[in-house]
Amino acid sequence: MSDNNFFYFSDATKGESGKPVYIDFGLFPQFLYKVDPGTFDGIEIIKGIEGLRSSSVDVNSSSNSKDSFLHKKEIGAVEIHYKVYQCQDDGGLPGVYVTNIKSNYKGDGKDPGLYRARELSGFDANLDIKKQDSGVVDTVGACIGGMASLELTAKNAKKALERYGISGDGWKTDFGLFYIPVHIRNELGNWINPVSRQHDPLIAAKELALVIKSTQKARSIENLEPLDWLVVGEAAEILNKAVELLEKDPEAKILDKHRFRFLNPSIPRKGIFPNMLGVLKQKCAELTTDAVILNDNYPATVNLSLSLQETVDALGSRFHKKNIDMLTKGLAGASKGLGEARTKFASDTRPTFMSVVDEIARKVKTW
Numbered sequence: 525m526s527d528n529n530f531f532y533f534s535d536a537t538k539g540e541s542g543k544p545v546y547i548d549f550g551l552f553p554q555f556l557y558k559v560d561p562g563t564f565d566g567i568e569i570i571k572g573i574e575g576l577r578s579s580s581v582d583v584n585s586s587s588n589s590k591d592s593f594l595h596k597k598e599i600g601a602v603e604i605h606y607k608v609y610q611c612q613d614d615g616g617l618p619g620v621y622v623t624n625i626k627s628n629y630k631g632d633g634k635d636p637g638l639y640r641a642r643e644l645s646g647f648d649a650n651l652d653i654k655k656q657d658s659g660v661v662d663t664v665g666a667c668i669g670g671m672a673s674l675e676l677t678a679k680n681a682k683k684a685l686e687r688y689g690i691s692g693d694g695w696k697t698d699f700g701l702f703y704i705p706v707h708i709r710n711e712l713g714n715w716i717n718p719v720s721r722q723h724d725p726l727i728a729a730k731e732l733a734l735v736i737k738s739t740q741k742a743r744s745i746e747n748l749e750p751l752d753w754l755v756v757g758e759a760a761e762i763l764n765k766a767v768e769l770l771e772k773d774p775e776a777k778i779l780d781k782h783r784f785r786f787l788n789p790s791i792p793r794k795g796i797f798p799n800m801l802g803v804l805k806q807k808c809a810e811l812t813t814d815a816v817i818l819n820d821n822y823p824a825t826v827n828l829s830l831s832l833q834e835t836v837d838a839l840g841s842r843f844h845k846k847n848i849d850m851l852t853k854g855l856a857g858a859s860k861g862l863g864e865a866r867t868k869f870a871s872d873t874r875p876t877f878m879s880v881v882d883e884i885a886r887k888v889k890t891w
Contacts, residue, residue: 678701811839
């Protein structure tokens with residue numbers, strides 16, 4: 525970890541009162557998107573980060589089972605990930621180092637995995653949702669996603685399947701749902717929270733890989749059409765982990781009984797999404813003619829903008845010009861804001877993180 529990438533968070537965290545609190549300037553775009561300094565919630569988050577200076581490890585924070593220096597704390601709608609170094613021998617100058625900012629999702633405790641949803645009859649009918657223990661998707665369409673609860677995820681999956689036209693009629697009453705609880709989406713690592721619960725997203729990825737492989741086998745035997753998958757938002761991250769497992773699996777050489785479409789895919793690391801598309805194509809999985817749908821979703825637009833050319837190359841003619849124009853605009857706006865911030869962070873005066881945020885935040889909303 526390079527100290528050059530870390531700046532004092534604010535004037536209140538320079539070490540004059542308590543431990544100094546630093547933050548990685550690379551978090552600037554995420555901070556602007558998730559924290560509005562002009563709102564009550566935003567002010568509370570800023571105060572919460574400044575409060576990290578008061579103790580070595582906050583009593584309400586969570587520890588990472590793989591890195592004893594790494595902790596996270598929930599502050600309103602975000603999770604703050606930070607490392608605490610007591611002395612220089614720990615790996616950096618003594619202080620608190622904020623290393624990541626993520627949305628703070630609350631789950632319903634339901635298990636990840638494959639479910640089957642059926643619409644009950646009647647006005648404003650609810651959905652009957654049951655675990656699909658066979659591990660085989662036997663409906664025409666299926667969704668991979670996760671929201672605040674299994675029920676809410678299923679309702680939104682049904683709306684998305686209806687709007688984005690999964691082929692066939694079977695999905696209108698029954699559809700498959702691979703549910704990814706929001707606590708799994710929070711982290712790609714093992715965390716132990718204050719009540720010692722452990723969550724590992726690799727468990728969900730392994731189960732999804734098994735579902736894809738089992739469904740491939742079943743549909744091949746019965747000579748069925750490819751299964752239509754709609755992958756929503758951050759669920760693309762778990763699918764990517766599943767695809768990494770399938771890439772190395774000698775029993776998953778061909779995946780031609782699967783057809784994928786992505787709605788606002790969000791994988792915030794350059795090159796990961798197009799690489800996943802490439803692996804799927806190598807295994808003969810299909811991509812729909814509108815394989816990526818961007819529904820005015822800012823995070824997805826910015827994330828894909830990081831890998832714009834690679835994504836366009838991977839999709840070829842399947843990537844609509846409208847999507848390319850939207851990505852280009854998102855990239856331009858994100859680059860402009862980050863460029864101005866980097867110029868300020870590179871100056872000899874080494875400003876505090878919040879002084880740059882306060883100056884740039886007003887401009888970003890107009891881009």
